[in-house]
Amino acid sequence: MVLRIGYVREHFCSPLLQFEAEDKGSTFTLIECPSGTGQLISRLTNDEIDIAIALTDPLIAGIAKGSEAYKLVGSYVTSPLRWAVITGHKPSSYNQIPDLQGSTLGISRNGSGSQTMAYVMALQQNWPTDELKFQVNNDIRGLIDSVNDGTTSAFMWEWFTTKPFADAGECRFIGQVPTPWPSWLIAAHPTRAAPDAVRAFLDGLSRHVRAFASQEARAGPSVRFVVEKFGYAEADVKEWLDAVEYPEDCAEVSWKVITDTLRVLQQAGAVAPSEGDIKREQFLNMDVVTLVEA
Incomplete structure (x- = not known):
C-alpha cells in the first residue's frame, strides 16, 4: 500500500522531505496540512x-x-518546541505575556498545539484555565490577520516559522513558552495503516533523520537544505539546528513522555484527570512501536 502521510511544511520536516525525494511516491505520498x-x-x-x-x-x-x-507509533523530534507568543504589529496594551490575561487568544483549530500551549502558558502564569477564551483562525495567515485587526490579542506558534513575519514587521513577539515535553510524535490509524508498512516507513525515516541530524550535516548540508527549501535566514537555521534533537530510531516511544505530558495537560486543565491506571494499549500501537520505559 502507498501510505498517505500528513505533515506540516516546516523546517522540522526536512528529513521527511529528503526521504520523499528518494522514495518518489513508491511507498508513500505526502499530504500537507497547513x-x-x-x-x-x-x-x-x-x-x-x-x-x-x-x-x-x-x-x-x-x-x-x-x-x-489513531495510536502512537513513533517519535520524530525529541527536543522541546519553542513557541513564540505573538501579537499585532501596531503598538498596543499587549507587550508581555501577563497583559494577555482575560483576552481572546487566536488558535488554528480546537485541539491544536496553539490551543494546548495556551493552557500551559496559563498554568505558568497562574491564570484560571477555565476562563481562557479562544477564536479559531485556521492557519498562520488567519492568525496574523486576527491579531492585527484586533479580534484576538495574541496567538502562539513555533518561533522560527513565524520569525520571518516578525522580521517583516507583520507582527510582534512578546514572549516565548517552550514545551515541557519532546515536541513531535508520529501517529497512525490503528487499522488502515498495516503494521509492516508503518514499520518500513519508520525505518526509512529513521535513516534520513540520522543523516540530517549528523554532526557533519549540521555543519553545512542541513543548513543549506533548510535555507534553500524554506527561505529562512542562515543565522536562524544555525540557531535552530544547534538546539533541535531527533531520535536515532523513529519507531521508539518513551512511556515517560506520555505520562509526563498527560500530567501537565491535566494540571493545565486541557484534559480531564485519568480515571484509574493509564493503559498503554490505549495510546500505543503495540504491533508497531518499540516502547522505551524511561
Whole structure:
C-alpha cells in the first residue's frame, strides 16, 4: 500500500522531505496540512491520511479525550518546541505575556498545539484555565490577520516559522513558552495503516533523520537544505539546528513522555484527570512501536 502521510511544511520536516525525494511516491505520498496538528487529527479521523507527524501534546490529549482515530507509533523530534507568543504589529496594551490575561487568544483549530500551549502558558502564569477564551483562525495567515485587526490579542506558534513575519514587521513577539515535553510524535490509524508498512516507513525515516541530524550535516548540508527549501535566514537555521534533537530510531516511544505530558495537560486543565491506571494499549500501537520505559 502507498501510505498517505500528513505533515506540516516546516523546517522540522526536512528529513521527511529528503526521504520523499528518494522514495518518489513508491511507498508513500505526502499530504500537507497547513493548519497544523488539529487538521492532521481531523484528517486521520476522516480517512484522508494514514499517518500523521504531529505535535506531542495535541496527539496525547486527543487520545486522552477518547479519540480512536489513531495510536502512537513513533517519535520524530525529541527536543522541546519553542513557541513564540505573538501579537499585532501596531503598538498596543499587549507587550508581555501577563497583559494577555482575560483576552481572546487566536488558535488554528480546537485541539491544536496553539490551543494546548495556551493552557500551559496559563498554568505558568497562574491564570484560571477555565476562563481562557479562544477564536479559531485556521492557519498562520488567519492568525496574523486576527491579531492585527484586533479580534484576538495574541496567538502562539513555533518561533522560527513565524520569525520571518516578525522580521517583516507583520507582527510582534512578546514572549516565548517552550514545551515541557519532546515536541513531535508520529501517529497512525490503528487499522488502515498495516503494521509492516508503518514499520518500513519508520525505518526509512529513521535513516534520513540520522543523516540530517549528523554532526557533519549540521555543519553545512542541513543548513543549506533548510535555507534553500524554506527561505529562512542562515543565522536562524544555525540557531535552530544547534538546539533541535531527533531520535536515532523513529519507531521508539518513551512511556515517560506520555505520562509526563498527560500530567501537565491535566494540571493545565486541557484534559480531564485519568480515571484509574493509564493503559498503554490505549495510546500505543503495540504491533508497531518499540516502547522505551524511561
